[in-house]
Amino acid sequence: MTTPSNESWGFLHPECHGHNALLFFSWDLAKTIEQQFKLHAESSLAVQLHEAQKAVDRLLNQYVQIQANPGAFEGQSIKLRLERDDNSPDTPVLALQTSPRLEELILEVQAQEKASRTIN
Incomplete structure (x- = not known):
């Protein structure tokens, strides 16, 4: 499985189901947040x-x-929220509060993906 290109979205990919959907979702999530902050800069x-x-x-x-x-x-x-970083209090940091079940699954699939990349 390859990383979706900048033009494509994971949810449009034919392999976006089951285990793969979690990887696609994490890519789409990062892309979505980045796009919104750029659009509303x-x-x-x-x-x-x-x-x-x-x-x-x-x-x-x-x-x-x-x-x-x-x-x-x-x-x-x-849920997105801004938090203060003690090291740079003038620059808030974006924090994601993910429901426990979804967070657990995403972390699990990312760990599996990372492990499979080190094996190959």
């Missing part, structure tokens, strides 16, 4: 965060709609 941080949250909610819903992995995505959530 001229807006306040609060607006950027709000727009990114709406986009993340839409993305999660998209994975539910296509039934990519119902046990992983249905009823799950990801």
